[in-house]
């Protein structure tokens with residue numbers, strides 16, 4: 001049986017409309033399914049927790065954006081027992097983009113009902129102040145997380161979603177935040193052995209998949225199945241250069257420039273001299289100085305096509 005977890009509020013309410021279309025197709029197909037619609041923030045986590053607490057195999061299908069994927073992953077009790085399907089209808093869809101999943105809801109549903117290709121993906125884990133959150137796409141500290149914080153509190157995303165340009169909200173906020181930003185010192189330690197000090201850091205991100213922020217290909221080689229995190233640190237460059245480089249990251253061409261540092265590891269420990277915004281999959285976490293990113297020991301089965 002398919003169990004759908006639906007965020008009707010995704011992409012500023014589009015989720016509800018898409019779910020109606022999907023449900024019509026599901027009924028026509030005769031598929032055996034049940035559905036849970038989220039009613040508030042983090043509801044998807046408690047739904048997923050309840051559905052998976054028995055630790056038996058189950059197929060969870062998420063309809064929503066990256067935030068909903070993140071919430072569901074945070075509720076799954078045993079990743080190895082879940083087959084995960086995804087119908088991406090968010091504003092950014094970085095998880096779907098990184099995995100090459102269809103962003104057409106009915107095509108995605110077709111793949112889920114008649115799957116021909118699966119993959120096993122890693123799931124990230126980020127700890128801070130004794131707490132732990134999973135991530136599907138990335139976790140970051142500094143400027144990129146500051147952008148996520150601003151996008152959540154500003155009305156820009158809601159307005160741009162109305163004209164189908166929601167992902168541009170990240171670009172708009174990024175440009176204005178860059179003006180007020182003060183890059184700071186960070187220490188990054190990879191796999192408990194490789195310790196590096198960076199001056200004037202804009203942000204440091206640990207990525208499971210390639211894209212974040214609505215299509216920025218910050219770590220072009222990140223592979224969610226390789227058992228590794230890709231870490232990018234952007235440091236020691238003028239604001240003008242950082243601003244000029246930002247659009248090049250859509251194609252992943254930023255990697256050629258001085259000041260862009262990319263590493264692979266199993267664990268990245270990041271300490272900032274000052275408390276900075278932090279995010280997991282674009283969902284903000286209050287200011288932190290120290291985060292540690294790694295991967296969960298178990299992989300999760302995902303329907304690709």
Ligand SMILES: Nc1ncnc2c1ncn2[C@@H]1O[C@H](COP(=O)(O)OP(=O)(O)OP(=O)(O)O)[C@@H](O)[C@H]1O
Nearest residue numbers: 011038039041042064065066067068090091092093
């Ligand atoms: N019924 C609801 N009412 C209000 N908010 C909800 C509801 N259900 C879920 N949410 C919240 O909606 C937020 C955004 O959801 P989601 O990420 O799926 O969509 P999005 O923001 O449009 O997409 P993306 O993250 O890809 O940009 C999440 O933080 C989630 O907690």
